[in-house]
Amino acid sequence: MPFFLGMQAAAMNVSKLARTDLNLLVALQVLLEERSVSRAASRMAITQPAMSKTLARLREAFNDPLFVRSKRGIQPTPRAESLASELENILGSIEDLLMEGDFLPQAYQGEVTIAISEYVGLSLLPSLAGRLQSLAPKLRVKTITRVEGQLEQLASGELDFAIQIERPAYGPEYRIQPLGSSPLAIFVRRDHPLVDTGLSTETLLNYPTINLYISDRENLESTIQDRYRQVFGTAGMVETSHLLTALEILRETNYTLLCPAYLTRNDAATRDVVALPLPAEEATVIDYVLVAHERTQRSPLHQWLWNEIIDTVRNMRMRTVHRG
Secondary structure, three states, X not given: OOHHHHHHHHHHHHHHHHOOOOHHHHHHHHHHHHOOHHHHHHXXXXXXXXXXXXXXXXXXXXXXXXEEEEOOEEEXXXXXXXXXXXXXXXXXXXXXXXXXXXXXXXXXXXXXXEEEOHHHHHHHHHHHHXXXXXXXXXXXXXXXXXXXXXXXXXXXXXXXXXXXXXXXXXXXXXXXXXXEEEEEEEEEEOOOHHHHHOOOHXXXXXXXXXEEOOOOHHHOOOOHHHHHHHHHOOOOEEEEOOHHHHHHHHHHOOOEEEEEHHHHHOOOOOOOEEEEEOOHHHOOEEEEEEEEEHHHOOOHHHHHHHHHHHHHHHHHHHHHHHHO
């Protein structure tokens, strides 16, 4: 069959459905269950004559008597019996479609996509993944570290969440949840000359820097890298989007890296690396937020995961306080 003919046939089927009162299927299901016009009318909260008219419409729609009278009420014809085998499932599916239903994390098998920088992911994702493994073992979480136009992608559905440095302003269509703040620090190898000489704007100018890529920086007032270049200049630079690569470079060279101080909590990643506080006149704190678009606000999955991310961050901060 030519493609356009197949398309025409599909359109004709839709047209037929549009002219059909689907409430008739509900009435048919009730008639099959009650085997009585009067009892079916009572369940449908209509009069018996109205139910008889509905049965007449059903007979016309299916071109079959559907029911015949008997001493016990009405009995289905073979055609009605064949419909009964599928009708309950069809109506059940329609009911599920119209009802929000309960969200069951243990059974959910879908996927969500989160934009998150590598240094935030290194700190947050191990705890979050452990939590999700227990609560939603079939959930697939996809994280993207290099993604531009995050707000636009949240609106279009390409992203479900973004964890990012807070912007100066967000549109009213975005949900924002503060996750915490961190001062910036200069990361160097443990035996770097700056460890002994002390850190100042002047001494920092003598050493090359690592420029750690951050997505969407053109949409922010300032980023870690921009701040670094503006304030300190550079004697040389390596740019990378891979945090672990940057840390390996630090361990082997005299390069420096401007990064959130909280990264020192990951002992394995920062082995043989130390964080030096910025000079007082250059001290900077960055704020992180969880962002989602209003299109997901009524989604049970998204609301559940939104709360799980927030709770994970809260628990991590409590552990840090207790450890400190």
